Amino acid sequence: MATKKAKRMYKNCPARGFVYVWEGPIRITHWVNVASIIILVMSGLYIHYPFVKHNPVDHPYMMGSIRYTHYLTAMIFTTSIIVRGMWAFLGNKYAHIRTFYNPFNKDDRKYIISYLKYYCFLEKKPKHVLTHNPMAQYAYIGIFLVFMFQIFSGFALWSQINPDGTAYAIFGSIFSLMSNQWVRYLHYFSIFVIAIFLMAHLYAAVLVDFRTHAGDISSIFSGWKADIED
Secondary structure, eight states: OHHHHHHHHHHHSOEEEEEEOSOHHHHHHHHHHHHHHHHHHHHHHHHHSOOSOOOTTTOTTHHHHHHHHHHHHHHHHHHHHHHHHHHHHHSOTTTSGGGOOOTTSHHHHHHHHHHHHHHTTSOSSOOOOSSOOHHHHHHHHHHHHHHHHHHHHHHHHHHTTOTTSHHHHHHGGGGGTSOHHHHHHHHHHHHHHHHHHHHHHHHHHHHHHHHHOSOHHHHHHHSEEEEEOO
16 A cells, blocks of 8 residues: 555656756856846847837937947846856856767767657657756757857947947957848847747746656756656
8 A cells, every 4th residue: 555655656756856956157147148138139129120109308318228228238148158158167067068968979869869759749758867958958059159149249239339449359350251231130130039949948948847847947946956767
């Protein structure tokens, strides 16, 4: 009788223990990035097309205020991205760059195929991982590259206010590769790429959490994640 009860309890809560996966810097930068992205997307859309109707008498410097918010948030976001990048080398084994899934490694390939089949609805339950799963990891690397382009192109556009300044000397090299208008266009287009990623990331995180019961959602608040028996 006790064995049957234990089996029922294990089925409802299959964790064999909890592991401290996400350290403080990871959790802080995660939420700073979320808040920054929302502000940058909304302010960026407004800068491109002022969709808020306002009285120029009551708010004579509306666009200036929005641009200031955009620039300030961009600097906070850039700092957060730098810290997260550093933690890929300074953090614990779950945040470290060593967790990268190598498609040429036989063991890693099992996890890659498992999660690829899962996201294609060909597998009901993927293999349990404590760190990011392979598909999520590749998506994060891709969006990180988009972030880097946004940071570089954004500071390049901002630096044009002073072509003789240090900022232009650092970031202005992008204009040797493409025109000012193309930089603006790609910077604006990337907003939609990031917005789509944000929605897909939320959907995937909730989906995997419900299916694996590993506590992916709660772990980004507490840092602790359930170690599930496969």
